[in-house]
Amino acid sequence: MSVLQPRDTVSDFVLDRLMEWGVDTVFGYPGDGIGAFDGALARADHDDLPLRYIRPTHEEICGLMATAYAKWTGQLGVCTATSSPGAFHMLNGLYDAKMDNQPVVAVIGQQNLASLGSGYQQESNLERTFADVGAYVQTIVTPEQAQVVVDRACRTALTHRQPCVIVIPHDVQAMTREEPPQRMEVSRSSSAPTSTAIAPPPDELRRAADVLNAGKKVAFLVGAGALGATDEVLALAEKTGAGITTALRGKDVVPGDVPYNTEQLGLLGTLPSYKMMQECDTLLMIGSNYPYGGYLPATGQARGVQIDLRPSQLGVRYPMEVTLWGDAKTTLQALLPLVEQTADTSFQDTTAERMREWEGVLAALAQNEAEPINPRQVFHEMNERLPAGAVVTCDAGSTADWYGHHVRLKRGMRGDLSGRLATMLAAMPYAVAAKFALPGRPVVCTIGDGAFQMLGMNELITVKKYQHLWENKQLVVLVLHNDDLTQVSWEMRTEDGNPRWTGSQAVESMDYAAFAETLGFQGLKVTDPSKVGEAWDAAFAHDGVTVLDVHTDKNVPPLPPHISFKFAANMAEALLKGDPDEWDVVKSSAKALVTQKAAEVKEALHLGDDDDDA
Known part of the structure; x- marks a missing residue:
């Protein structure tokens, strides 16, 4: 019997220092370059540490x-x-953290000190590689340096x-x-956490409140x-009579059954x-680095206020009048008493009415015939x-379209995806991570067959290994099976x-x-649109x-909800060049356009809208 070394x-x-910072889970893959650290992980497991x-x-x-x-x-x-x-291999996941502003610490191995700079086996300049x-x-x-490096990495990641x-x-x-000695060149650092519950100064909050109080259509x-x-x-929103739209990653912030929540932009x-x-x-932007400026108001149309914990994201997407550096909850709590209650809710009411009609359009789009099944119907x-x-997790392909259009997360539900990086296959690791982070909740992963074949199928093996812990x-893993990289097409x-x-x-x-059945899971193949509902019922009835x-x-x-001239022109050009699915594309697009444009015409007649740019 092997005997583990002392810790x-x-x-x-x-590892002990990471636990002081609240770390309870490490996602890792072994190798000789990280072998001694893996040994420490084994000792921690043997000693029943948390x-x-x-x-x-x-x-x-x-x-x-x-x-x-980190997200969950x-x-x-x-x-x-x-x-x-x-x-x-791990770089892509770390870029996902970088671009979606998540606190992640990666611990990676390196060759022995004496080999550095010699071009040794598997030796590379990792500091340069990861600098971006x-x-x-x-x-x-050195052992004396470990404390300050771990503390600084954790504090930087979190703040x-x-x-x-x-x-x-x-x-x-x-x-x-x-232990770090008391010497001039040695830092003795702290693992005491730093709060990020910060709010801007009172005068900046007052300026922001003045802008919101002056608005008639917020x-x-x-x-x-x-x-x-x-x-x-x-x-x-209730005080200002505002309508609310969200970025895709903000979908679970505002409950989907709030009438004036128009979902995504x-x-x-x-x-x-x-x-x-x-x-x-x-315009009030809260905790968003929404990048698509063409969907924001025209310059000079709206007065802008932005709240964000990351100062580098303030004022870079729209010419804001007031930018507030602070976390959303603390800043809004400080701002609320300064904002006046409006008696005019007409803009909010119009927004809610438009959303009710749009939900009907989406329901109709989901019922359009397709061959064999309309993906909108599935969602x-x-x-x-x-x-x-x-x-609910979704991938970066067409599942993101249908997730954005059709999923309404009620209070208490969660949903996420790889946002600004929009990397393929993230839906599966996101879903499996959710089972560890939120083990009492049901999880639904929505993923396309292309992403599922990348590494998603492999993660069903991980699920088999760990499901007994949940x-x-x-x-439930929904695979949209259409034999195509649809979003790119x-x-x-x-x-x-x-x-x-x-x-x-x-x-x-x-x-x-x-394939799922070979691993002992329930596998349901659906090719008939009349069986979609039954399949979902069976999935949600299954305790596994x-x-x-x-x-x-x-x-x-x-x-998109509003068809631009460029969108239509490019589509026509592609079909004229001989798209292999030309007739099916034309037929499906015509059905969707008729359904969608009917809603725009109805609204224009109802509201006296003279916009003809669609």
Whole structure:
């Protein structure tokens, strides 16, 4: 029987210090470059310390799961990997954390100190490699240095909302731990957390309140940075008579059943959101780095106020009149008493009426015939059945379109995706991370067959390994099976005027339901639109893992709520060049356009709208 060494190494110290910072989960993949640190993880597990080690099937998944864990919990996400190849694999997940402002600490291995600079096996300049993605990147070269490096990495990640990277050479990992001595050149640091519940000065809050009080048509754009401030956002909307639209990652901040919540803005958004931005005279952005300036009000149309915890994101998307550096909840609590109660709710009422009509349009779009199944129908029927407290993830492809259009997250539900990076396959590691972060909740992963074939299928193996640990074992994986990289096919047509190219777009077909069954999961293959509802009922009735292999029509268009001339012209050019699915694309697009344009015409007649730019 093997005997574990005492917990007296630099690696043991690093783990102990991470636990002081509240870390309870590490997502890692082993290798010789991180071997001594892996040994410390084994000793921590043997000693029943409050730290669990989760090993998925790939280092990229480790990074994505750490990012998702930070999103679901608000805590530090931690991932580990070996030197060069493992570390490089993890980069994509860390960029997801960087671009979505998440606190993640990566601990990666390196070759022994004496080999650095010699071109040794798997030796590379990791500090240079990670310099762009990490807000703080540092190599530990002595035991005395470990404390300050870990503390600074954790504090930077949490306060700057960015990933940080700790590099530990293999021999340093196994050195005897030492407390930092009292010497001039040695830092003795602190693991005391730093609060980010900060608010701007009173005079800046007063200026912001004056802008909001003067507005007659106030619009809120709410992002994921407002998570935890739902009550304050709604209270301010009630005071100002505002309508609310959200960025896609802000979807779970504002409950989907709030009448004046018009859901998303932009290509994946709604017509009421578009109209609200066209007509508002005041714009309040809360916790959002929304990048699509073409959907925001025209310059000079609206007075702007922005609230954000990251000062680098203030005033970069719209010419704001007042920018407030602070976290959403604390800033809104300080702002609310300064804002006057309006008696005019006409703008908010119009917004709510438009949204009620738009929901009818979406329901009609979901019923349009397709071959074999309309993907909108799949999401529409899922939305009607989502259980309380459900967590929904979606991928960066066409599932994001249907998630944005049809899913309404009620209070208490959660939803997320890879936002600004928009990397493929994130839906699966996000969903699995949710089962560890929120183990009492049902989770639904929505993913396309292209992303599922990348690494998503592999993660069903991770699920099989760990599902016994989950209090609620219900995990539903919806695979949109259309044998196509659908989002890119549509982008080829509408962005570049090129026809779909089968050579790059076709996805090899396989039986995903049967694959799930080989792992002991429930696999349901759906090819009949009349069976979609039954399949969802069966999935949500099953106390375990279900893979829904739903065969959908790749030619159902993810139309934006407002069709620009460029969009239409590029689409026509692509079809004229000989798109292989030309007739099916025309037929499906015509059905969607008739349904969608009927709503715009109806609204124009009802509201006296003279906009003819669609």
